[in-house]
Amino acid sequence: MKKLKIALVFDDTLDKPDGVQQYMLTIGRWLVGQGHEVHYIVGETVRRDVPNLHSMARNVKVRFNQNRMSIPLPASKREIHNLLQHERFNVLHVQVPYSPQLSARVIAAALPQAAVIGTFHIAPHSKLVHGANRALGLWLRRTLGRFDRMLAVSKVAQTFAKQTFGIDSEIVPNTINLAPFFAATAFARYEKTPTIVFLGRLVERKGCQYLLRAVAELKKTYHDPLQVVICGGGPLETQLKAYVAAHGLTGIVSFEGYITEADKPRYLASADIVTYPSTGGESFGIVLLEAMAAAKGSVLAGNNPGYASVLGEHTEALFQPQNTEAFATLLRSHLQDAHLRSMAHGWQQTLVRQYDVAVVGQKILATYNAALRERQNVQ
Numbered sequence: 001m002k003k004l005k006i007a008l009v010f011d012d013t014l015d016k017p018d019g020v021q022q023y024m025l026t027i028g029r030w031l032v033g034q035g036h037e038v039h040y041i042v043g044e045t046v047r048r049d050v051p052n053l054h055s056m057a058r059n060v061k062v063r064f065n066q067n068r069m070s071i072p073l074p075a076s077k078r079e080i081h082n083l084l085q086h087e088r089f090n091v092l093h094v095q096v097p098y099s100p101q102l103s104a105r106v107i108a109a110a111l112p113q114a115a116v117i118g119t120f121h122i123a124p125h126s127k128l129v130h131g132a133n134r135a136l137g138l139w140l141r142r143t144l145g146r147f148d149r150m151l152a153v154s155k156v157a158q159t160f161a162k163q164t165f166g167i168d169s170e171i172v173p174n175t176i177n178l179a180p181f182f183a184a185t186a187f188a189r190y191e192k193t194p195t196i197v198f199l200g201r202l203v204e205r206k207g208c209q210y211l212l213r214a215v216a217e218l219k220k221t222y223h224d225p226l227q228v229v230i231c232g233g234g235p236l237e238t239q240l241k242a243y244v245a246a247h248g249l250t251g252i253v254s255f256e257g258y259i260t261e262a263d264k265p266r267y268l269a270s271a272d273i274v275t276y277p278s279t280g281g282e283s284f285g286i287v288l289l290e291a292m293a294a295a296k297g298s299v300l301a302g303n304n305p306g307y308a309s310v311l312g313e314h315t316e317a318l319f320q321p322q323n324t325e326a327f328a329t330l331l332r333s334h335l336q337d338a339h340l341r342s343m344a345h346g347w348q349q350t351l352v353r354q355y356d357v358a359v360v361g362q363k364i365l366a367t368y369n370a371a372l373r374e375r376q377n378v379q
Contacts, residue, residue, distance in 0.1 A: 002369075003035050003036055003037070004031075004036045004037070004090045004091055004368060004372075005036070005037045005039070005087060005088065005089050005090050005091075006028075006031060006036055006037065006038050006039070006089065006090065006091045006092075006093060006368070007038075007039045007040070007041050007087070007089045007091070007092050007093065007106075008024045008027070008028055008038065008039070008040050008041070008093050008095075009041045009042075009092055009093065009094040009095065009098075009102075009103050009106050009107075010024060010040070010041070010042045010043070010094075010095045010103070011042075011043050011057075011059075011071060011072050011095075011098055011099040011101070011102045011103050012042070012043050012059070012070050012071070013042065013043050013044055013045045013059060013070055014040060014042050014045045014047060014050060014053065015045055015046055015047050017261055019121070019174070019283075019284070019286050020095050020121050022176065022286055023095075023119070023121070023153075023174055023175065023286070024040065024095065025050070026175055026176055026177055026357050027093075027175065027357065027360075027361060027364060028040065029177070030177070030357045030358070030361040031361065031365070034361070034365070037052070038051075038052060039052040039053075039054060039087065039089070040052060040053045040054065041054045041056055041080075041083070041092075041106055042054070042055055042056070043055070043056070043057050043058075043059040043070060043071075043072040043102060044057060044058050044059035044070065044072070054083060056072075056075045056076070056079060056080060056083075056102060056106075057072035057073055057074070057075040057101065057102050058072070058073045059071060059072050059073065060073065071099055071101070072099055072101045072102040073101060074101045075101060075102040075105055077105055077109070080105050080106055080109050081109045084106070084109050084110065084111060084114075085111075088111060088114075089111070089114055090113075090114060090115065090368075090372060091114065091115045091116075091117060091368045091371075091372070092106060092107065092110055092114055092115070092116045092117070093117045093118075093119065093364075093368075094106070094107060094116065094117070094118045094119075094147075095118075095119055095121060096118040096119060096120045096121065096122075096150070096161070096165070097120070097121075097122055097136055097140075097164075097165070098118075098140070100139055100140060104140055104143045107143040107146050107147075108142075108143055108146070110146060113375060113376070114375075115148045115149075115368060115371035115372045115375050116146050116147050116148055116371075117147070117148060117149045117150075117151065117367060117368060117371060118147050118149070118150045118151065118167075118169075119150075119151045119152070119153065119172070120150060120151065120152040120153070120157050120158070120160070120161040120165075120167075120169055120283075121153055121157060121283050121284075122157065122160060122283055136164075136165075140165070144165060144166075144167060147167075148371035148374065148375060149170070149367050149370070149371045150167050150168065150169040150170070151169055151170055151171070151172045151364075151367065152169040152170070152171050152172075153171070153172070153173055153174045153283055153284045154171065154173060154174070154283055154284045154305075154306055154309040154310075155171060155305075155309050156282075156283055156284075156305035156306050156309055157169075157283040157284065157306075158171055160283075170367075172360060172363045172364060172367065173284065173354075173355055173360060174284040174285075174286050174289070174355065174360075175289075175355050175356065175357045175359075175360035175361065176286055176289050176290060176293075176355065176356070176357065177356070177357050178289070178293045178352065178353070178355075178356045178357075180265050181265045181268065181269075181289075181290055181293035181294040182293050182294070183265070184265030184266055184268065184269035184294045193225050193226065193227045194224070194225065194226050194227070194272045194335055195226075195227050195228075195229060195270055195271050195272050195273075196211075196215070196226070196227070196228045196229070196271065196272070196273045196274075196275060196331065196335075197228075197229045197231065197267055197268060197270065197271035197273070197274045197275075197291075197295075198211050198228070198229070198230050198231065198232070198274075198275055198276070198277075199231040199232060199259065199264065199267060199268065199274070199276075199287065199291075200231075200232050200276065200278075200287065201232050201233070201234040202230075202232055202233055202234030202235065202236040202237045202240060203234045203235060203236060204236065204279075205278060205279055205280065205281050206232075206234075206276075206277075206278050207276075207277030207278050207279055207302055207321045208230060208232075208236065208240055208277070209236065209239075209240060209243070210277045210279075210321035210322060210324070210327065211228070211275055211277050211321075211327075212228075212240060212243050212244060212247075212249065212253065213324045213327075214277075214324050214327035214328040214331055215228055215249060215252065215253065215328070215331070216247045216248075216249060217324050217325060217327075217328035218328040218331055218332055219248075219249070219252070221332075222332055222335065224335070226252055226335065227252060227253075227254065228249075228252055228253045228254070229254055229256060229267065229270070229271075230253060230254065230255045230256065231256045231257075231258075231259040231264075231267055232256075232257075232258065232259065233257050233258045237255065240255075241255060264290065265290070265294045268290060268291050268294035268295050269294045269295065269296060270296075271291070271294075271295045271296065271297060272295075272296065272297040272298070272334070272335065272341060273295075273297055273298050273299075273300060273331065273334050273335065273341070274291040274295045274297075274298070274299045274300070275299075275300045275301070275331070276288065276291070276299075276300070276301045276302060276307065277301075277302045277319070277321035277327070278301070278302040278304055278307065278321070279302055279304065279321055279322070280302075280304045280305075281304070281306075282304050282305070282306030282307055283306050284306050284309065284310060285301065285306050285307045285309075285310045288301055288307060288310045288311070289310070289352050289355050292348035292349065292351065292352040293349070293352050295345070295348075296341075296345065297334070297341035297342075297344065297345055298317070298334045298340070298341045298344040298345065298348075299317060299344070299348055300317050300318075300319060300330060300331075300334070301317060301318055301319075302318070302319065302320070302321045303318040303319060303320055311351075312351070314347060314351070317344065
């Protein structure tokens with residue numbers, strides 16, 4: 001097998017542990033394990049624990065699609081040209097949508113023999129996001145023609161790519177390294193008290209407020225021991241803590257703050273129920289994979305297209321976050337029925353294996369090699 005030199009390209013920073021960053025680092029580490037050389041061409045990044053990292057721009061923070069992210073200021077065309085000439089990458093793998101200020105300049109400077117692969121990640125949360133991406137697709141039309149292959153992490157991302165960028169794509173799903181999550185069961189933090197875990201940013205779209213409303217409703221009739229562990233930080237933290245105090249949930253709900261990637265599996269392994277009540281804007285749901293691999297019980301998810309695409313036929317695990325009574329009823333049924341939790345755990349452990357990086361990585365590598373063969377035939 002030919003050893004490849006691959007650049008994973010991303011406009012945002014690698015300093016955050018968000019979904020696209022996890023995707024890149026997971027794929028990158030797996031590729032290195034297969035003997036390939038991997039570089040990261042990214043926006044402003046200060047971490048130094050990632051080998052072959054090239055921070056090519058200064059970034060400014062913005063809010064988009066109900067997420068906090070950063071976008072690059074114009075990157076130096078000369079520095080990009082010099083980097084690509086020096087490294088002579090076989091593959092440029094670009095995370096899409098991308099900015100005209102960084103990734104588009106990398107694509108424009110790609111060597112003729114290099115394969116350019118894209119992975120489309122985003123799903124819309126509003127008509128404004130949809131319209132903004134259609135405009136961006138028009139702006140990027142010139143560089144979009146340079147892609148040899150376009151992938152999408154889910155059906156919803158594939159549809160959005162077609163609607164906004166006018167591009168066809170093949171679904172190759174998001175991925176994680178399942179091993180540390182499968183192994184986490186032995187290190188669960190909570191053993192005796194039934195535990196509900198939420199892990200995510202405390203922003204409106206992620207829906208922690210809906211979980212707390214459901215728990216308040218649940219406690220009107222459910223009087224057995226229970227604890228709810230909130231992992232994560234964000235702008236709603238003060239408001240959520242005030243809600244807990246005002247509704248008599250202080251002895252039940254704890255806020256753990258930001259959780260490191262190393263600690264994440266242990267928290268998930270403690271859960272009788274992991275719940276992600278996101279209302280939308282999810283192109284896939286890496287968090288569901290992590291929870292299904294680690295949790296000892298049920299994983300329940302907001303009924304948005306990205307999460308639904310992961311859970312497939314298991315619609316019983318989906319719910320409408322804003323429907324407080326129905327959400328509370330679903331939590332009660334899983335708290336009270338150990339057999340129900342055991343059944344959910346069984347199918348989740350089977351379902352999640354198809355998303356392991358050892359499986360998905362082979363599909364991505366096959367895409368690289370097919371694109372390189374075609375490009376060599378054209379040269």
